[in-house]
Amino acid sequence: MVSRSVIVTGGAGDIGLAVAHGFAREGAAILLVDARPAPDEALAALVSEGAREAKAITADVGDPQAVAEAVETACDAFGGLDVIVNVAGMMIYRPIVELEAADWRRLLDVNLVGAALFTGHAFRRMKPGGCVINIASVHARRTSPLVAPYAAAKAALVSFTRSAAIEGKPLGLRVNAILPGAIDTTMLRDSPNIRSGAEVIDPADLGQPEDVAALAVFLASDAARFITGEDIVADGGRMGRL
Template identity: 40%
Template sequence: MTTSNSATRVAIVTGGSRGIGRAVVERLASDGYHVVVGYRENRTEAEAALQVIREADGNAIAIAADVTDETSVVELFDGAEREFGGVDVVVHAAGVMALAPLADLDLDQLDRLLRVNVRGTFAVDQQAARRVRPGGAIINLSSSLTRFARPGYAAYTASKGAVSAITLILARELRGRDVTVNAVAPGPTATALFLEGKDEQTLAQIAAEAPLERLGTPQDAAELVAFLAGPARWINGQVLFANGGAI
């Protein structure tokens, strides 16, 4: 196995300007990776991530990319290779959520959700499969909701079930490449995406479901991503649930 030193490894993180992606960006940078912060529109948040990394003597750049547009994804990877010489780790954390009972969900919302969460995973993983160097890792973000069967989450859960399936198959398609492919499936995590529209009572009820009796943090997920990105070379083709034991 040929795994390069973490001080010279390069990581692309989609959705890297906020939420779990932001925590992953900061964690990998602290581990010595050169990091490419992929973001869609919010340059201000991406710049804030870069500032945190640079203040800690890390090395990072930000590149705008729409994960649903294959040309944009190609440009993201091209930019990483131009700046840092190659790609070792790809963390696909970009995603959107639409909540409603199945009978009430606007199908236009469903189309957008599937385009971002499923097509986006395909587009990012295609480039990762072609470009990640030996000793590298591809890590997708799925969700523990694939086990919760929570009402109102049919569309989002279906999309994340697809992410898990893509992950398991890609791991087997990369046989012989010395590249691991895994998914992290967080439980309820205190991000802006999750907290939006929920009152304190609802949040307390959800937090109480786990034996650890709290919501997850973006840093909880980032710890697992960092493990899969670096030392966890014998973990491959798996979906790892990070939810405090809720299921």
């Protein structure tokens, strides 16, 4: 991974930062893209860990112009683009009967459309050997109450990953998805389902952001050159039990 350039969306969040640190240890140049500003100390930490360079921009991944500018920033700063990890995501907790059209559109924009737009730019700008990794969710397969737009968007992201892998293959580009389970993040801890006790997670089933990051780094490596179009669950075996 040395000398490669990487965009990580949702880069100011727990999983996004862990992914960035994983690539930093490989010597990559990294651009963090997030709706929230990334603190300077976060960028300094990436460089101290081995990143060739680390930059950040504040952008809404659901905004096509912001996506285009993010890709342009990475290409200009790093001399090209090799990897995109689409981590950016959001949830709302509301029953279907209370959801407005704007709720559906916003969650689809952040959880699906942003990743699709970044992938389109990747196909136009990446050289053979590049890859896109989409962070979906186990909610794409099995879900819980009150998160219908999130689950639907993540299921669509998995389907999009398969389509993108088919179209990317002639270009020499790979596309895969990771489906994390319960990961120890702010998003999980702030979940009303968790806070109310409606959903209880066995500590043995709780993963760390670094678990997702390690899989992303592997999928971007030459060791995974024959893997594309896959959706890989990382949930500690939680879904595999009866």
